[in-house]
Amino acid sequence: MIYLTYNSLDDVHHDFSRLLFEHYPEYKEDLVLSGSTWYLRDVIINIKSPECTIDMSKLNYTVNKWEILKNKYIDFTLWDEFKERLRTSRSKSITFNFKVHTGEKDGCLVAMVLTRLNPSKPWTDCHVYYRVTEIFKKFATDLILFHKMWQDLSLANCNLVNLYLHIPILFFRIEFLAELIGSGYYTIEEFDKDNPPSEGIRYSYERYYGPNAELVKYHSIQRKQKLKQRNVKLPELPIENLIFL
Amino acid sequence: MDVDKGYMKDVIINCKSTNIALDISTLGYKKSKWVNLVNNYLYEPDIIEFKGKLDSTSTLTATLHFRNKKPNKDACLVGIVIGRSTRKDPWDTLSVMYRVCETERKLAVDLILISKLLFEYLDINPKSITLYMPYCYCEAGFINGVFDLFGIKREEVNPATPFSKTMLSSYDRWYKEGCKSSQYRTRKILQELSIGNLQIEPIPADILSIKEVIKR
Numbered sequence: 001m002i003y004l005t006y007n008s009l010d011d012v013h014h015d016f017s018r019l020l021f022e023h024y025p026e027y028k029e030d031l032v033l034s035g036s037t038w039y040l041r042d043v044i045i046n047i048k049s050p051e052c053t054i055d056m057s058k059l060n061y062t063v064n065k066w067e068i069l070k071n072k073y074i075d076f077t078l079w080d081e082f083k084e085r086l087r088t089s090r091s092k093s094i095t096f097n098f099k100v101h102t103g104e105k106d107g108c109l110v111a112m113v114l115t116r117l118n119p120s121k122p123w124t125d126c127h128v129y130y131r132v133t134e135i136f137k138k139f140a141t142d143l144i145l146f147h148k149m150w151q152d153l154s155l156a157n158c159n160l161v162n163l164y165l166h167i168p169i170l171f172f173r174i175e176f177l178a179e180l181i182g183s184g185y186y187t188i189e190e191f192d193k194d195n196p197p198s199e200g201i202r203y204s205y206e207r208y209y210g211p212n213a214e215l216v217k218y219h220s221i222q223r224k225q226k227l228k229q230r231n232v233k234l235p236e237l238p239i240e241n242l243i244f245l
Numbered sequence: 246m247d248v249d250k251g252y253m254k255d256v257i258i259n260c261k262s263t264n265i266a267l268d269i270s271t272l273g274y275k276k277s278k279w280v281n282l283v284n285n286y287l288y289e290p291d292i293i294e295f296k297g298k299l300d301s302t303s304t305l306t307a308t309l310h311f312r313n314k315k316p317n318k319d320a321c322l323v324g325i326v327i328g329r330s331t332r333k334d335p336w337d338t339l340s341v342m343y344r345v346c347e348t349e350r351k352l353a354v355d356l357i358l359i360s361k362l363l364f365e366y367l368d369i370n371p372k373s374i375t376l377y378m379p380y381c382y383c384e385a386g387f388i389n390g391v392f393d394l395f396g397i398k399r400e401e402v403n404p405a406t407p408f409s410k411t412m413l414s415s416y417d418r419w420y421k422e423g424c425k426s427s428q429y430r431t432r433k434i435l436q437e438l439s440i441g442n443l444q445i446e447p448i449p450a451d452i453l454s455i456k457e458v459i460k461r
Contacts, residue, residue, distance in 0.1 A: 093319070115380050125254065182386045
């Protein structure tokens with residue numbers, strides 16, 4: 001069980017991505033490597049404020065990703081009903097279920113539970129249950145979603161002081177980090193430590209995005225390689241420009 | 246841990262086995278409690294579909310949402326996530342997601358439900374089971390009825406906390422020999438259970454079955 005506390009969503013994005021690299025000895029007993037992916041089990045992250053300035057374009061996403069993300073997880077009719085229940089409920093806990101997905105893969109986000117100890121006061125704590133998440137890219141976009149939800153909930157009798165993310169399994173995909181280093185979002189030096197994950201990222205970065213990298217067959221990586229070769233920068237997507245409702 | 250009047254926030258419990266040998270009659274429950282629990286949370290087609298997914302998927306985690314038949318109240322159990330370390334490994338971890346949990350009695354039957362779900366339908370024997378509870382609570386008035394089950398001597402309870410004060414005063418009022426009978430149904434059951442006037446035939450966990458309830 002790994003329990004971490006951060007002051008803001010921004011801090012989670014900045015610090016948690018580096019955790020494995022900077023504090024590898026502390027977590028190596030918990031880490032499982034499969035292929036080029038590192039897994040951690042039973043992670044709980046406590047976040048104290050909704051401050052978030054992540055620009056999705058820097059993660060190589062367009063606004064389409066945002067639209068897909070929010071509509072994939074939130075039924076906005078049920079969201080409105082949920083907010084009304086938050087205003088009128090006399091309960092101490094209440095559940096919002098993220099959309100249930102059919103097909104082989106379940107949704108990464110399962111449900112959200114809001115709690116308070118005093119039913120005559122605003123809701124204070126929010127617990128988000130995950131199935132699984134990928135830390136470098138997908139989790140970052142989830143943080144944007146949480147920022148928007150946090151803002152919207154503040155209009156529905158919520159004064160959230162804690163967001164808890166319960167993550168049974170999270171994974172670090174080395175290719176995703178290599179992509180973000182290749183596009184200039186991170187530098188290789190930030191992750192250049194003397195440990196196995198760092199060795200993995202150096203290898204992956206050199207292979208896909210280094211000066212002597214060759215185009216690979218895997219479509220998703222090849223597309224990013226071509227963006228880098230052409231030095232394409234996606235239009236900026238400041239978080240305040242993303243529309244939640 | 247924030248303890249106030251029996252409420253605890255952010256509780257995470259990890260255990261290593263689903264073995265459970267509890268007799269729910271010792272909690273004052275009849276067989277109908279088990280039937281209601283199964284019918285409220287489980288829908289067999291969903292479970293069978295979920296089992297099929299576990300057998301065929303290449304992912305490392307899968308989710309089963311519990312259903313909720315009560316329209317005006319959210320279910321206490323939200324869902325479970327089953328996990329494994331690699332695609333070749335057997336499913337070996339279980340995360341149970343709660344909205345809220347009452348610990349002196351309902352937690353016990355929830356644990357039997359989860360154990361039976363794994364054994365009867367999913368054929369999984371996890372080596373790590375984690376229960377996530379945003380908050381849980383213990384009814385200070387009701388725990389007196391089942392207090393002896395927890396192996397704590399009443400004399401050893403610290404009377405200085407708000408919770409134990411309420412608990413001990415409730416004991417004096419409702420659970421001592423000669424106390425007046427409560428009109429409140431749950432308390433009345435626990436009163437009678439406590440003084441030995443409630444006779445329920447034993448219902449050990451091993452005779453409880455989800456399939457038996459669903460086949461009815």
